[in-house]
Amino acid sequence: MTGNHQNPEAVIAELEAQLAECRRTETLYRFLVEAIPDLVWLKDPDGVYISCNAAFERLFGVPEKEIVGKTDHDFVPADQADFFRRNDVLAVEARAPRLNEEWLTFSDGYLGLFETIKTPMHDDEGNLIGVLGVARDVTARHRIQQDLRESEERFRSLHDASFGGIGIHDKGIILECNQGLANMTGFTREELTGMDGLLLIAEESRDLVMHNIMSGYELPYEVVGLRKDGTTYPIRLEGRNVPYKGKQVRTVEFRDITEIKLAEKEQQLLQDQLAQAQKMESVGQLAGGIAHDFNNLLQAIMGYCELARMEVEPENPAQDALAQIYLAGERARTLIAQLLAFSRRQVLEMKNVVLDDVIRDMLLMLRRVIGEHVELDFQAGAAKCLVHADAGKIGQIITNLCVNARDAMPSGGTITLSTEAVRVGLGMGQSPADVPGGSYLLLSVRDNGVGMDRETREAAFEPFFTTKDVGVGTGLGLSTVYGLVKQHLGYVELDSTPGQGTVFRIYLPRVEGKAHQAGESRAVQGLEGKETVLLAEDEALVRDLARRVLERSGYTVLTAVDGEEALALFQENSGRIDGLLLDVMMPRLGGRAVYDRIRETRPDIPALFASGYSMDSVHDDFVLEEGLTLIQKPYSATDLLRKLRDVLDASREERSDG
Numbered sequence: 158m159t160g161n162h163q164n165p166e167a168v169i170a171e172l173e174a175q176l177a178e179c180r181r182t183e184t185l186y187r188f189l190v191e192a193i194p195d196l197v198w199l200k201d202p203d204g205v206y207i208s209c210n211a212a213f214e215r216l217f218g219v220p221e222k223e224i225v226g227k228t229d230h231d232f233v234p235a236d237q238a239d240f241f242r243r244n245d246v247l248a249v250e251a252r253a254p255r256l257n258e259e260w261l262t263f264s265d266g267y268l269g270l271f272e273t274i275k276t277p278m279h280d281d282e283g284n285l286i287g288v289l290g291v292a293r294d295v296t297a298r299h300r301i302q303q304d305l306r307e308s309e310e311r312f313r314s315l316h317d318a319s320f321g322g323i324g325i326h327d328k329g330i331i332l333e334c335n336q337g338l339a340n341m342t343g344f345t346r347e348e349l350t351g352m353d354g355l356l357l358i359a360e361e362s363r364d365l366v367m368h369n370i371m372s373g374y375e376l377p378y379e380v381v382g383l384r385k386d387g388t389t390y391p392i393r394l395e396g397r398n399v400p401y402k403g404k405q406v407r408t409v410e411f412r413d414i415t416e417i418k419l420a421e422k423e424q425q426l427l428q429d430q431l432a433q434a435q436k437m438e439s440v441g442q443l444a445g446g447i448a449h450d451f452n453n454l455l456q457a458i459m460g461y462c463e464l465a466r467m468e469v470e471p472e473n474p475a476q477d478a479l480a481q482i483y484l485a486g487e488r489a490r491t492l493i494a495q496l497l498a499f500s501r502r503q504v505l506e507m508k509n510v511v512l513d514d515v516i517r518d519m520l521l522m523l524r525r526v527i528g529e530h531v532e533l534d535f536q537a538g539a540a541k542c543l544v545h546a547d548a549g550k551i552g553q554i555i556t557n558l559c560v561n562a563r564d565a566m567p568s569g570g571t572i573t574l575s576t577e578a579v580r581v582g583l584g585m586g587q588s589p590a591d592v593p594g595g596s597y598l599l600l601s602v603r604d605n606g607v608g609m610d611r612e613t614r615e616a617a618f619e620p621f622f623t624t625k626d627v628g629v630g631t632g633l634g635l636s637t638v639y640g641l642v643k644q645h646l647g648y649v650e651l652d653s654t655p656g657q658g659t660v661f662r663i664y665l666p667r668v669e670g671k672a673h674q675a676g677e678s679r680a681v682q683g684l685e686g687k688e689t690v691l692l693a694e695d696e697a698l699v700r701d702l703a704r705r706v707l708e709r710s711g712y713t714v715l716t717a718v719d720g721e722e723a724l725a726l727f728q729e730n731s732g733r734i735d736g737l738l739l740d741v742m743m744p745r746l747g748g749r750a751v752y753d754r755i756r757e758t759r760p761d762i763p764a765l766f767a768s769g770y771s772m773d774s775v776h777d778d779f780v781l782e783e784g785l786t787l788i789q790k791p792y793s794a795t796d797l798l799r800k801l802r803d804v805l806d807a808s809r810e811e812r813s814d815g
Contacts, residue, residue, distance in 0.1 A: 196271070196292040199278075202249070202285050204228050204242055216267070237261070245288050248275040258295070269296040322411035325401060329354045329370060332406065341392075341413055343385030354409075359383045366394070370407065373398055379414065391418050452769035455791035457698035459486040463794045464705065486791065507547055511672050512576055512598055512665070513537040515548050516555065523559055530569040533559070539576035542598045543672055544665045550641050557638050558602040558661050565606030565659060573603040578667065592648045597664040604660075609653040617651055684798035688735035688805055689713040693723035693751060694767070695743045699790070703738065703767075706794045707801070720746025727755055734762070736805050741768035741787075763808035765801050767792070 191211050198209040206224045214220055217232055229238035240259070248255035254276040261271050271292040278287045322338030324331050331352050339346045342357055358366050362380035369378065375397055382392040393412040398405055466479045516535060524533050544551075555574070562572045582594025609617065618639040638661075642649045646666055653659035690712050694700035697718075704714045715730060717723035720743045727734060737755065739748030752764050769790040788800050 195294075196290070198224075198290045200245065200288045200290070202287060204245060204288075207287060216261075233261075244273070244275055248288060249277045249285060252277055259292075269294050270299045271295065321413060323408065324349070324354060324411065325399075325406055325408045326354045327401075327404070327406045329367070332401070338411055341384075341411060342382070357383055357411075359389045369394075369396065382411070382413070390415050450769075452790040453696045453699050455486055456696075456769075457702055459483055459791050460699075460702040460706065460794060462486065464702075464709075467709075467794075507545055509543045509668060509670050509672050510546055510548050510551075511539075511541055512544055512546075512551065512600065513539050513542075514672075515551055516574060516576070519552055519555060523556065526556065527559055527563040527572065531563050531566055532569075532571045534571060534573045536573065536575040539578050539598050541672070542576075542578045543668050543670060544598050544645070545668045546645050546665065550645070554638050554641050554663070555600075555602070557635070561635065562602060562604035562606060562659065565604055565608070570605045570658075573601070575601045575603070577601070579664075581664070592650075592664050596667040597647075598667050600663040600665065602661045602663075603658065605658040608655040608657050608659055609651075610655050614651055614653055618649075684795075684802045685711040686802060686805065687711055687713075689715065689730070689733050690736050690738055690801070691715050691717065691723060691727055691730075691734050692738045693717040693720060693743060693748065694738075694740045695719055696740075699740075703797065706797055707738075710798055712801075719744045720748065720751045723751050724754055731758065736801065736808070737762060737764040738801065739764060739766055741766050761808065761812060763804045765804045 193210060194212055196210065196213040196216060198213050199207040201207055205226060205228055209221050209224050214224070217224070219232065224232075229241045232238075233241075244255055244257060254274050256272070256274050259271050259273055261269055272295045273290065273292040276289045276291075277285060278289055280286050322335065322341045324334040324338050326332060331349050331354050334346055334349045336346060339349060342349070344352070355363050355366065359381035360383075365378070366380060368374075375395070377393050377395040379391060379393050382390050384390065391414045393414050394409055395412075396407050396409040399408050400406075462479050462482045466476060466483070469475050469479065516537070520533065520535060527533060559572055559574075566572075577599045579597050579599045580595070581592050581597060618635050639649055642663055642665075648664040650662040650664075651659070652662070690707060692700065692703055692707070692714050694703060694716070695718055700716055700718070704716055707714050715726050715734070717726050723739070724746070737752060739751055741748045743751075748766050752766075755762055764785065766785065766787045767790060768787060786800060786804050788796060792800075
């Protein structure tokens, strides 16, 4: 034997020493684990308990020897055991400790919140040998945190519900106060303590405050407050007599009511605006109703006057009297048209128009409106570009903008109208805000007046907003412009700088096609017809007049007193009716509704609409589409015959072309 072999006794002694060290280490480990107040346990990879400490035994009410070799399903409900197992698996899969909180119910009924750390255990070769679990009961901590949160919420609620400044004073001398009073007045709490409280009240209110202090007044009242910086503000005071350190003193609540006063002022302004709106609406309805009724009366007066002039010989002296009657009717018709414009009840007559032509036709009138102290310049740049619009409404837009520009130049200046064909979209340079891409006709109205600041620009299109003096203007001009532009599917931009003038830019969609051409004038002769016309008119005088005018010119006329009777007559005579003459507004069914119903069976039937006004409180806006024709009451016999003849002839030409 060589000297390389150890003595067996020495080997055994070394092994016994190592075993003793292992036992000592295990004893220390057990001692440490048992001394830990937290729950400690060890499971094998299959979830079977290998060991646990005393804290674990106590909470589960089971000794370790009955725990080892079993799983969670032997001690807790299945859903809770499944939850534990899932967390074990998640820790193993992550190969890292997993922290979570678990509510646990134990055998003695104790319900606690436990903060648990589960750590996968591996041997030196990386093989999983088990999962070590440590759980700490954090129920008390959780309750303390919850109580703290609730306390903070209560404090926050009390803070949010603060009534403002509170002061305790003895005959006006402040004894104590809260921070709210310091914040409100600008003084510190130290400065307020010992101060005469009347120094917090403006001079004009001090007599009232002193009187209420001396009399023990305990109802709220309003005075003017005074801050440290000398500014005044409205406050509401409410005092109570209270005992304080053996004597009677007074506690007072100070409430800053600046916002309340502003709200009351705003509410009053809104009430004034509402009253103005209701007044204007009432006047508008009255004007529109009067205009409608007068138009029907004028229709009868002027129509029968015209018939009489046709029947009377030219040399008869009665011709002069009839001419004067007709002339008076014409003047009345002009007045009624103004009433309709005020009440905004005209028919929207949409046609393809050349905007440059519309503006040229307005220039003389515009120069009279704006006055001699303002120069008007028109720069036409849109050539023959077409827009689909109501020329009258476009005129109203331009007039309102020119009047607004004139008022911005009280000492004179220049208003420049210009038109330009533009394209908006990618590749077109800087595009105007909120204007979709496409082809537009740009109308600009520019002045070199006083201009607008930012606040005025932002409110310019709001109803009732005006910078003019009380009693001057309605505050509806620019809001009307905005509404009309939107009705035409257009967009409006405002650019203005104080002292440098203002420019309004209006983008109206361009359309293709031909401009609408007004019918050529023709004499009464040649306006006769042999067609059968369905006439629907609810006013008896107007209905009888129209029937007589048409029958006198050779037409066969079927008359209806309202829309439903018109439909019934059409159903009975549809094969022989050649055209329609329909009043826009009638009881039960309006003219447009009648026309739409008839077109379901006769889509090509020609129609002429008549109107004293276009809408009332129970009808939608009547928009006269391209291809439809309107005759405005009161109309002359010649106008009626000419327009009806044009409608019938145009329909015949379309059918022959088709």
